[in-house]
Amino acid sequence: MRKTLVTALAAGALFVAGNGVATAADAPPPKTTHGPCQYTETPDEPPARPVPLPPDPRHTPSRGKVDVAIPTSQGALPLRLDRAKAPCTVQSFLHLARHRFYDHTVCHRLTSYPTLQVLQCGDPTATGEGGPGYKYKDELPVDLPPSPTDPTGARRVYARGLLAMANAGPDTNGSQFFVVYGDSALRPNYTVFGTVGAAGLRTLDKVAAGGIQPTADDPAPVDGTPVLRTELLRVRPDCWF
Numbered sequence: 001m002r003k004t005l006v007t008a009l010a011a012g013a014l015f016v017a018g019n020g021v022a023t024a025a026d027a028p029p030p031k032t033t034h035g036p037c038q039y040t041e042t043p044d045e046p047p048a049r050p051v052p053l054p055p056d057p058r059h060t061p062s063r064g065k066v067d068v069a070i071p072t073s074q075g076a077l078p079l080r081l082d083r084a085k086a087p088c089t090v091q092s093f094l095h096l097a098r099h100r101f102y103d104h105t106v107c108h109r110l111t112s113y114p115t116l117q118v119l120q121c122g123d124p125t126a127t128g129e130g131g132p133g134y135k136y137k138d139e140l141p142v143d144l145p146p147s148p149t150d151p152t153g154a155r156r157v158y159a160r161g162l163l164a165m166a167n168a169g170p171d172t173n174g175s176q177f178f179v180v181y182g183d184s185a186l187r188p189n190y191t192v193f194g195t196v197g198a199a200g201l202r203t204l205d206k207v208a209a210g211g212i213q214p215t216a217d218d219p220a221p222v223d224g225t226p227v228l229r230t231e232l233l234r235v236r237p238d239c240w241f
């Protein structure tokens with residue numbers, strides 16, 4: 001769902017360190033937390049906004065749900081995070097929210113394929129290439145129904161109202177996430193960590209109805225920047241239960 005992030009330093013590139021010449025291989029290994037989530041710095045993909053690694057307790061909370069209130073420029077987008085489904089993902093999302101990483105970020109991607117209908121958010125650069133400067137493991141769903149549109153059985157239904165993480169491959173979760181406004185057929189390679197409330201679905205329907213910005217190459221795109229600019233004004237955990 002997310003574009004591959006641009007590396008800050010090409011492999012094998014040289015840089016000057018003090019009076020000598022060093023290679024990227026001489027850099028210290030990235031920091032990794034020692035708990036079960038193992039949040040790991042991504043030096044080649046620095047944070048779009050300054051934020052430390054999330055806390056990673058040995059006993060990561062894995063019960064209960066958290067409501068997150070998100071007013072946007074197009075209406076409310078309330079989320080309910082499910083710790084049981086994806087404890088490390090919820091821990092990271094709440095960490096970023098508390099550090100105001102998501103505040104005043106713009107949802108950069110809308111898709112309207114028959115089998116992929118999502119709005120993607122969570123990148124402060126609004127390019128699809130920004131993240132928090134760390135990555136962490138997948139917590140993939142095992143209970144999604146098979147997609148009736150896929151005779152191979154490889155794809156599953158990410159149903160309307162699901163909240164899931166975007167990624168650039170296995171175990172590359174960061175800050176970008178997507179919300180599903182229409183049942184979508186995807187390989188189960190994206191961590192599901194919550195749902196969108198009824199008011200949020202109305203907001204998503206409004207954004208989807210606004211369409212996707214045309215380009216010189218494609219006057220009627222099905223994947224691109226939403227016409228209705230959707231800014232997450234504030235992202236705050238509301239309550240735990």
